[in-house]
Amino acid sequence: MRCPFCGHLEDKVVDSRESREGDSIRRRRECLSCARRFTSYERVEEVPLVILKKDGRREPFDRQKLMKGLLLACQKRPVSLARIEDLVGDIQARLMERPDREIRSRELGELIMDELKGLDQVAYVRFASVYRDFKDLPDFVRALEGLMHKEAAGGSDPPPRVKPSAPVTEPSTAVARALFPTEAESTAKRTRRK
Numbered sequence: 001m002r003c004p005f006c007g008h009l010e011d012k013v014v015d016s017r018e019s020r021e022g023d024s025i026r027r028r029r030e031c032l033s034c035a036r037r038f039t040s041y042e043r044v045e046e047v048p049l050v051i052l053k054k055d056g057r058r059e060p061f062d063r064q065k066l067m068k069g070l071l072l073a074c075q076k077r078p079v080s081l082a083r084i085e086d087l088v089g090d091i092q093a094r095l096m097e098r099p100d101r102e103i104r105s106r107e108l109g110e111l112i113m114d115e116l117k118g119l120d121q122v123a124y125v126r127f128a129s130v131y132r133d134f135k136d137l138p139d140f141v142r143a144l145e146g147l148m149h150k151e152a153a154g155g156s157d158p159p160p161r162v163k164p165s166a167p168v169t170e171p172s173t174a175v176a177r178a179l180f181p182t183e184a185e186s187t188a189k190r191t192r193r194k
């Protein structure tokens with residue numbers, strides 16, 4: 001490390017200790033040229049989680065937005081806040097495990113659905129039904145808000161908005177099939193819509 005006094009590049013570490021919080025290490029160094037002492041700090045680089053959106057842009061993963069989305073999906077469902085918080089924690093942990101800390105929005109949606117499926121079927125279907133147009137988290141939250149509004153207005157209408165053509169043998173499979181057209185198909189659809 002370059003000596004701040006004389007600019008020499010070699011030094012020896014004379015003392016090394018971890019901070020009380022354990023988030024950094026402080027090292028006392030002595031310059032091998034001028035023998036003066038200086039301090040350096042070493043800390044873990046915090047790599048943010050990044051979502052790669054369909055349009056190729058990146059946005060930082062926002063825990064609050066995910067929480068909001070899941071709260072909406074679980075609205076009026078027998079799912080406790082603590083369970084939702086756990087789920088957000090699990091999703092975040094799974095993202096942190098990824099070496100690149102980056103995830104495609106589509107993949108993130110699948111991951112969320114995967115977790116949600118085991119939690120509450122209605123919440124899962126609500127999520128799944130807005131997932132097709134899911135571009136990023138704010139977009140998803142807006143879509144869910146729209147859906148919940150419709151649900152409230154429609155009274156007893158069931159929430160699922162599954163394609164009629166989808167076989168209804170097993171609900172979650174049908175939903176999954178309706179929601180995960182191949183990338184080529186969905187691109188074609190988007191193009192046609194324009």
Ligand SMILES: [Zn+2]
Pocket residue numbers: 003004005006007008031032033034035036
């Ligand atoms: Zn020096």
